[in-house]
Each structure stands twice: as C-alpha cells, then as structure tokens.
Amino acid sequence: xxxxxxxxxxxxxxxxxxxxxxCPTCLVKNAYVEISSDEAERTTRPTRRTMSxxxxxxxxxxxxxxxxxxxxxxxxxxxxxxxxxFANEQNHGLKYCPCRLRTKDFAExxxxxxxxxxxxxxxxxxxxxxECWCGxxxxxxx
Amino acid sequence: MLVRAFRKEEKVSKxxxxxxxxxxxxxxxxxxxxxxEKEEKVKFERLEVWHDEKNADMMRSYxxxxxxxxxGQLRTPTFFCPETSDVLCGEVPYxxxxxxxxxxx
Numbered sequence: 001x002x003x004x005x006x007x008x009x010x011x012x013x014x015x016x017x018x019x020x021x022x023c024p025t026c027l028v029k030n031a032y033v034e035i036s037s038d039e040a041e042r043t044t045r046p047t048r049r050t051m052s053x054x055x056x057x058x059x060x061x062x063x064x065x066x067x068x069x070x071x072x073x074x075x076x077x078x079x080x081x082x083x084x085x086f087a088n089e090q091n092h093g094l095k096y097c098p099c100r101l102r103t104k105d106f107a108e109x110x111x112x113x114x115x116x117x118x119x120x121x122x123x124x125x126x127x128x129x130x131e132c133w134c135g136x137x138x139x140x141x142x
Numbered sequence: 143m144l145v146r147a148f149r150k151e152e153k154v155s156k157x158x159x160x161x162x163x164x165x166x167x168x169x170x171x172x173x174x175x176x177x178x179e180k181e182e183k184v185k186f187e188r189l190e191v192w193h194d195e196k197n198a199d200m201m202r203s204y205x206x207x208x209x210x211x212x213x214g215q216l217r218t219p220t221f222f223c224p225e226t227s228d229v230l231c232g233e234v235p236y237x238x239x240x241x242x243x244x245x246x247x
Contacts, residue, residue, distance in 0.1 A: 077166045084164025088192060098164040101191050101201055101216040112215075122213055133217060135166055 004040035005032040008063040009115055013040060026117045030066055050089060053082055060115055060136070069124075069137045081136050085114055099134035156225055157243060159186040160201045162218040163193055167233040171219050174236045184243045191218065 005019040006012070010026035019032030035043070051059065057071075064070045072078055084098025095114045096102055102109040111117065118124050118132035124139065131138040159175060161168035175186050189197035201208070201216055208220055212231040221230040221239065223246040230242045 080164050080166050080169070084162065084192065087164065091193075098162050098192060099167060099218050101160075101162075101198055101218065103202060103205065103216065133213075 004035045004037055006035045006040070006043060007031045008033055008059070009117060010110075010113075011043065013043060015040075028117050028119060031063065033062070033066075053086065056082070056085075056095075063115060064137060068140055069119075069130075070140045072131070072135055072138050074135075077135055081134055097134050156223065157184060157186045157246060158222045158224065159188045160191050160197070160216075160218055160220040160222065161188060162191055165218045168219045170233050171239070174239050177236065178240055178243055182240065182244065184247070186221070186243075191216075 002016055005014040005016070007023040007026065007028065009028040009031045010023060012023050012025040014020055014032060019034070022029050023031050061071055081098055085095040088094070088096040088098060092102065094109075096109065096112045097114055097116060100112050102112055114136065116132065118137060121133060123133050124130035127139070129139060159171075161171075175188070178184055179186065189200065191198045191201050201220070204222060204224070205216060207227045208222060208229050208231070209215055211229040212220060217231050219231065219233070221242060222228070226246050228242070228246060230239065
C-alpha cells in the first residue's frame with residue numbers, strides 16, 4: 001500500500017510503498033518518516049504557521065533518533081542556537097543556521113536551513129567527534 | 143621608532159571578526175579575542191552579521207575571498223584581514239588565533 005513519506009531534513013515529499021533510502025533533494029540518508037495524508041496535505045499547503053520551540057525540539061530529536069547523530073547534550077548551547085534560529089525565522093523568514101550567513105540567493109540559502117545536510121560537511125564527515133557546523137548535532141558515541 | 147610602532151599598530155588594527163550573536167563558537171572565541179587585544183595590542187573590528195544588515199552586506203562583499211577558505215560558505219566566526227585577504231574561520235585555540243593575527247601585521 002502506498003503511503004506518504006516526508007524528508008525530515010528538507011521537507012521533500014514522497015508517495016510510495018516505501019521511503020527512498022536517500023533523499024533525492026538533499027541527499028540525506030534515512031531521513032524519511034511516514035506521515036498521514038492529512039499531514040501531507042498540510043505540508044503542501046502554503047502557511048505562515050511556525051513551529052514552537054518544543055515542537056522543533058521534538059522534531060529534531062525524532063529525526064536524530066533514527067540516525068548516527070544526536071542533538072548536542074550541551075543544553076545551554078542548544079538553547080543559544082534555538083534563540084538564533086527562531087530570531088532568524090522571525091527576521092529573515094526561515095530557521096537559518098545562526099553560525100552561517102545567508103547569501104541572499106534563496107536557492108543557495110535553503111542549504112542553511114536547520115537541519116542542514118551536514119553529513120557531507122567537513123566538520124562531520126569521517127570524523128569520530130564530528131558535528132554540524134553550529135554544533136546542534138553531534139555524532140553519537142559508540 | 144615611535145612613528146613606526148604607531149604605524150604598525152595602525153596596520154594591525156584592520157583585522158575584522160565577523161560574528162553572530164547566537165553563535166556558540168563566536169561566544170567561545172570572544173575571550174580569546176579580548177585576551178589577544180590586551181596582550182598583543184592587536185585590534186579587531188567586531189561585526190555582528192545576523193542582526194546588522196550593514197555588517198552582513200560587508201561580509202557578503204568579501205564572499206569570493208572568504209567562502210573558498212570556509213567550506214564554500216560564509217561562516218561565523220570568521221577572522222579576516224582585508225589588507226592581506228587572509229582568512230581564519232571557526233573555533234580555534236588561542237595560539238592559532240594569535241599566530242594568525244600576528245602574521246597579518
């Protein structure tokens with residue numbers, strides 16, 4: 001039976017029997033989660049509703065749970081990053097990474113929206129203690 | 143001699159630190175910058191880029207120079223010397239920042 005799937009990283013939608021292993025849009029592995037048809041419909045509808053901090057935290061924790069990384073256990077750091085992301089959303093429209101600057105090229109700047117595709121970045125890839133550039137996500141200790 | 147010393151100080155004073163208010167790496171680097179300014183008499187112009195569009199535009203204007211040395215992006219913190227076009231980005235140990243800053247003079 002076909003179901004709706006959504007990429008947690010970039011929001012890409014897929015309708016099919018199973019989720020793609022690699023998101024064709026952002027190239028993140030295992031980032032798809034099953035969503036209801038209602039949510040799929042809501043996702044494609046233009047909206048100005050923004051996530052609360054709690055909702056966002058739940059979303060990224062759930063996203064990280066299925067992957068080899070986790071949300072940084074340093075809560076003070078995470079709170080500071082949340083301050084930045086939510087300020088950026090209010091001032092500039094999207095939850096841009098607080099540790100990088102947007103270029104004003106919208107397509108390019110989508111790469112800075114949290115959570116970004118950090119697993120291909122040099123700060124994470126191949127590093128035992130890898131983390132995304134801002135440090136929101138860190139590689140899970142084995 | 144005095145004139146030379148003054149000129150040297152004036153030259154070093156053109157270092158820029160692009161930072162962001164809610165960037166934890168920038169927060170970590172601030173005491174290093176304070177210490178460096180105190181101990182070595184170098185001076186950084188600290189430009190916040192997420193809450194000040196003028197500063198953001200200035201950082202963007204240096205994108206062709208900065209981005210190739212910072213993973214292809216404009217990242218914070220970025221230490222930049224417009225005179226030498228030398229760039230240091232990210233959270234680094236004090237000695238690395240010091241070596242970089244003194245190299246610019």
